[in-house]
Each structure stands twice: as structure tokens, then as C-alpha cells.
Amino acid sequence: MKLIVAKKAGFCYGVKKAVELAEKTYAENSEPIYSIGPLIHNRFEVQRLSKIGIKPVSSVNKVKKGTIIIRTHGIPRKHVSEAKKKKLNIIDATCPFVKRVQHLVKELSKKNFYVLIIGEKEHPEVKSLISYAEKPVKIIESINEIRGLSDGKKIAVVSQTTQSLEKFNHIIKGIKSKYKNAKIFNTICTAALERQEEAEKIAREVDVVLIIGGRNSANTARLVDICKKHTITYHIESAEEINDRWFDNVHSIGILAGASTPKWIIDAVISHMKGKDWLWKI
Template structure:
């Protein structure tokens, strides 16, 4: 019986990632050298390696990029970092995802209006750190509904969300907050692309005997896709490249599903699919 290999309807690089990659590649070819990204441009080690081979190096801190061009990663940074880079004479190219910028704006607005700001997301994640930088010193990060009980809350609370969080987590945390405050204002800043990928992945996983999730192991949105798929398909495997595929995973599988995080270029998905086809055909 021939296996049916399907890719989720929504999978792979989102608009913000594609935009950032175009900017970075253009800088590698045209911008004032040396060219660095401040931190990984996106959470995909294979892409970061490919960018380095094309002249776009990785700078972990500003001290690692003393001249030339500095690209701000898709996750954004605190405003002071951009100011410091320009003060050093660096040419700054901002590749922050436009949807992340909307979170920055919403966080700043809620803070100006006097709300106690909560950011639903992963503490320490670069995107969350950037949001906090636009929200003021008193903003707090909440990762799970269970954390709400330990918060000291003011009567008026505003909420924004890391773009790659799940709608379920947002709902759980909002439900925990609502009974404890007089006014709760929630700005749902989960990216539409994230929601689409999560929904499509869950549907495909539920109909698959084996599910492959492609993307960086350091990518929060890809890890969440893997969690969602694992809840629907016990044989779910998160990989970064086709080299990690194990033929044993596909033994007895008829329906094989593939999805990929928002930081995964299409060519990575294509290589994984091609390799699965080889495995299933016995090559």
C-alpha cells in the first residue's frame, strides 16, 4: 500500500520571516560591510548558517559589531539597543516583524493609559524582552494560568501576547485573571499566521499515522506545533533537517503529515518531503 504524504495547508515561513530574509540577503550583497544580525535573525540554525556563508554574520552583542551594518532580528529589540547602535555609527536595518511591532505599540499604549501590563509569553524570549522594553519597567510576563495566583494585581490590567503563543493559553490566562480585576483589557496580538499553522497542524496530525514537524529546535512556535501535533498523533517527531529522519518512524505508516514552523523556509520542507518519499519507496 502506497503511503500518502501530505503537507499542512498552512506551514513554513510567514510573511515576517520572508521579509527579514529578503532584507538580510540584500544587505549581504549590497550593504556596507561587515554585515551582522544582532542575535539570530530567526530561530533556525540552518538559515543562520546559510546567511553566514553569504556574508551576514551573527553578532551576539553590539560589541561584536563595531562597524558596518547591523540587522535587527525579526523578534525586535528594546529601543535603547537601536539608539546605541546608531550612536556607534552603525547602519541599522530593522527586520523586526511588522506584527511584532504591533505588539510593541499595543504594550506602549496600554501602559500610557494606566493599565498594569501583563505580557503572555515565554520569559527571556527575545520577542518578549523586546515587548517589555516598549512597555515600561513595571510590565510582567505570565507564561501559564497557574502563575496568575501569585501576582499582585491592580484594578485595571492590560494584556498583550507574544505573537507565537496559542489561543488556548491566552484563554486560560484570561479566565484566571478576569475574576481578580475590575477592568481587564486584552489585545490579542497572536499572529494570524501562527493561528493558521497551529489549526492546520492539529487537523493534519489527527489524520496521520506519523507527523513530522520541521524547524529550529530553538524556535518557540515550532516547539508549540510539535506539542499540538503530539497531542493528536503519538508518532510526532520534531526535526531541523532531512538528515534526522529515521526510517523506523514510518514502519506501518500510511498517512504521513508534515508541518513546519514560521521560521522554516519552503526549501527545507521540500527536502524533508523528498527524503520521506525516498524512505517510503525503500531507497
């Protein structure tokens, strides 16, 4: 049996920084701090953080005083203003890659571009991006939505940072055929791209892939989509979900993890797999 563990499995730069910042802030204040929405998209890590005093709340309204931390995906601007009005201490853990897109949306919109955001309407990052626009923007989830746009618009395009490159390129092709002068900004972050590339490479090599990550994690979902095209793929949140029957007649397994999956969960999955003696006799 061959086991390949992705080199890029687990926390990306932005998530690592957010978790470290939250822990450091808590250690220095010894008072609960609140993240507006989950700090990252992994419920087990959010639970761990909550136990040590970093608590997710659904909105700024729920916090009377103290410190809030802005999560990696950012939050809508009006929530930041509300926090300022309440004189809350604000720690900004928005990932720099997300900040760059927020800034782009703001500037392009100021310059009268009709900004198209390739992304998921309900994703917190996209909701935050919309709030930076000074004029209406449009979220594009599929190429079909391009067809309904009127001609003659001054178009600029950005992407949710965790979009799949394949989908981005597909939609861009459609946009370019309709708007020759559209300004295109590929804002998919390096961490997401590297993980997508590695996922494809591993999925082509193995019989089965296990992808560890939150079911609410967009970048994990991308890895699942990519791997499914090449091999049998199971999306798990923890080792407890692993079913031995998945490995009947299997000779190679790949283990990947989304950018918000902590090392302790990845290690638990690896040791769970290594503990299966029967597998290693194959």
C-alpha cells in the same frame, strides 16, 4: 501510504521579509552585515546567511562599524540606542506583528496599565517587548502566576505573537475571573494561528507527523505541542534526523514546518520521504 504536506509549511510573512531584506542589503553594500542575535530561529538558514555575509553577533558591542539588521523578533530598545550612538547603519527587519505589540505595550504602560505579557520570559521577542514598557510589566508563563497578583490593579494583557491560542484563552479565563475590567489584546499573529489550526487538522488525520523547525523556534514548539495531543509526533531540524523505524505500521504521514523553516529544508525532507520506495508500497 498517504503523505500530507501542510499548505502553510515554512516561512511566514515576517520571516520571508527579514531574509529578503538582509539579502538585499548585503547585495547592495557588499560588506558584512550583522544581525543582533540570530535573524530567525533556524540554525541552518542562519548558517547559510552567515556564509554569504549576514553574520549573527551576540550584541551591538561586537559591531564596530557598518550595518546591523534588527531581527524579526525585535531587540531591546537600549540596543537600538547603542547602535545609534555608534552611528551604525540600522536596517529594521522587526516583523510588523511584533512592532504592533511593542507599540501596544508602550501605550498601555503610558496609560498606567499594569501590562501582563503572556509569553516566555527568555524569548527574544518578550525581552524586546518589556523594553518598550514605561513602567514594570509582568510576564505570564502559566495560569499559576495570576494567583500571585494583587487585586485592584488596572490590567491590560498582550501576548507573545507565537503563543498557542489554547494557552492564551486558558490564561485569559483566569485573568478575567480576577480582573473583570482587564483590557485584553489577542496579539497572536495570523501566521501563527493559521499554522496552529492546520497542524491540528492534519494531526487528526494521520498516523505520524513530522514537524520541521529549529529547536529554538517558539512557533514550531507550539505546533509540536498541538500535534502531540492527536498523534505520534517527531520534531526534526533536517532530513538527516529521520529514522525509518518511525514508519513501521504507518499508513499516513503529515509534514509540517515552523514559520522560520526555509523551503530548501522542507523540500529536502519531502524528497527524502518520497525516496523511500518501501514506504510507497504500503
